[in-house]
Amino acid sequence: MLSEETVIIHKLQKMLKEQYQAIGDNMIGGGIDNMEKYKYMMGQAHAYLRISQEISSLLNPKEDKKNDTERPENVVEFGNPKG
Numbered sequence: 001m002l003s004e005e006t007v008i009i010h011k012l013q014k015m016l017k018e019q020y021q022a023i024g025d026n027m028i029g030g031g032i033d034n035m036e037k038y039k040y041m042m043g044q045a046h047a048y049l050r051i052s053q054e055i056s057s058l059l060n061p062k063e064d065k066k067n068d069t070e071r072p073e074n075v076v077e078f079g080n081p082k083g
Contacts, residue, residue: 013055020048 002010023045032038 009055009059013052016048016052016055020045020052023048 023041026032027038027041032041
């Protein structure tokens with residue numbers, strides 16, 4: 001059984017997807033009559049997409065987080081050398 005938090009997150013993702021789709025449908029259907037409305041709707045669409053992507057990346061991290069304290073080999077540190 002899914003936890004209450006997981007159910008909420010999935011409902012939120014579904015709502016974001018539906019809102020994003022509704023904006024696209026409205027734009028394709030000719031629901032824009034001026035540039036201000038176009039910019040507003042584009043801003044909304046970008047916000048919904050960004051939030052959805054952030055939720056997905058939080059739920060499915062691509063990197064192994066167990067060694068966060070170790071410095072990766074390909075990182076160059078700048079600063080005062082200890083000596």
